[in-house]
Amino acid sequence: MNKNLRLVLSLLIILSMAVALAGCGVKQQAAEKKEEVKWPTKDITVVVPWNPGGGTDLTVRALTTEMSKTLGVNIAVVNTPGANGSVGTKSVWNAKHDGYTILGAGLMPFTSYQVMGYMDQGHKDWITWTATFSPNVLAVRAESPYKDAKSLLAAFKAKPGAVTAGTAGVGSGGHMGIEIIRRAGKFEYKHVPYQGGNPAIIATLGGEVDFTPQLSMEMTDMFRAGKLRALASLSDKPLEIDGVKPIPSLGDELSDLKKTLPMGEFFGLTMPKDAPPEAIKKIDEAFKKAMQSETMKKFAKDKGVVLVGYGPEESMKKLDNLASVVCWTLFDTGTAKISPEKFKIAKP
Numbered sequence: 001m002n003k004n005l006r007l008v009l010s011l012l013i014i015l016s017m018a019v020a021l022a023g024c025g026v027k028q029q030a031a032e033k034k035e036e037v038k039w040p041t042k043d044i045t046v047v048v049p050w051n052p053g054g055g056t057d058l059t060v061r062a063l064t065t066e067m068s069k070t071l072g073v074n075i076a077v078v079n080t081p082g083a084n085g086s087v088g089t090k091s092v093w094n095a096k097h098d099g100y101t102i103l104g105a106g107l108m109p110f111t112s113y114q115v116m117g118y119m120d121q122g123h124k125d126w127i128t129w130t131a132t133f134s135p136n137v138l139a140v141r142a143e144s145p146y147k148d149a150k151s152l153l154a155a156f157k158a159k160p161g162a163v164t165a166g167t168a169g170v171g172s173g174g175h176m177g178i179e180i181i182r183r184a185g186k187f188e189y190k191h192v193p194y195q196g197g198n199p200a201i202i203a204t205l206g207g208e209v210d211f212t213p214q215l216s217m218e219m220t221d222m223f224r225a226g227k228l229r230a231l232a233s234l235s236d237k238p239l240e241i242d243g244v245k246p247i248p249s250l251g252d253e254l255s256d257l258k259k260t261l262p263m264g265e266f267f268g269l270t271m272p273k274d275a276p277p278e279a280i281k282k283i284d285e286a287f288k289k290a291m292q293s294e295t296m297k298k299f300a301k302d303k304g305v306v307l308v309g310y311g312p313e314e315s316m317k318k319l320d321n322l323a324s325v326v327c328w329t330l331f332d333t334g335t336a337k338i339s340p341e342k343f344k345i346a347k348p
Helices: 003-035 055-071 083-094 149-158 173-185 197-205 216-225 255-260 277-291 294-303 312-332
Strands: 044-048 075-079 101-106 126-135 137-141 164-167 190-193 228-233 239-241 244-247 264-272 306-310
Touching: 044 055, 044 083, 055 075, 055 101, 055 126, 055 197, 055 216, 055 264, 055 277, 055 294, 083 101, 083 264, 126 216, 126 277, 126 294, 126 312, 137 149, 137 197, 137 216, 149 228, 164 173, 164 197, 173 190, 173 197, 173 255, 173 264, 173 312, 197 216, 197 228, 216 228, 216 239, 216 244, 216 294, 228 244, 264 277, 264 312, 277 294, 277 306, 294 306, 306 312
Parallel strands: 044 075, 044 101, 164 190
Antiparallel strands: 101 264, 126 264, 126 306, 137 228, 239 244
């Protein structure tokens, strides 16, 4: 092979290698570009499956106000009540799983939809962020003859099945609270379900029902105004809320109740876990930042709730425990007809 031919071949080899390397560079740039998918590119909808004014609605509105600042898009909160929250929950599941339709959830009823026969999906099919915790409080209107927890408990015993309780519906935080109290106190009562915590509280104020076992945050303003009287809470110690006399723990009256305290509702956001990774990542970042905001700190102080800020991993642990208590309580009382065993939900 002469010198000129060798030179030409060498140049061709060098050129081929350069082209190959350039191709790799283009592919690398394309891959990097693909990974840097911008999300969100449009407004987000959060469905609250309860009426306005309840604990879920109040928490979600405060939380999403802050999250929208980080995400750079508007977050519209839409109330879609019905069937203990399952109507709105189904609407989120049936929407496109692209991260743009999210559920604002009260996590106690959320864990019960399978055993209640409302949905095929359970809490393990979702990815969840938990923002706040609010204990149940036994509350009566200001004119009620029940002045403390002892007098209400005595009425349960004296008039089995006659004392009426207004809650946000079967399987709701309020309903689960009074069911746990009933089992510990071995009494009967009459359950009157409403489409959300706020309607149940209004019914209590109007005398439609004798009391409500709804959540502290839903009634804080009524306590401060003297329109509702707080008899006892399902916290494990006296519940302290700014501007309200400390609310004693019901465990002081029912010793069998102490092992299950504190009891109440967790509130947060959840969406199908097969949502795009970039959506999950951005929601997670916005959630964490919102939980550190002055808005959420003020919200907790004003409403008498605990900021928890659990991410997906910690939330799943809490949901597993919650599902155990809620689903088995509903099944053992005959409210749920499908055994939690079918869904591999462990007994508490």
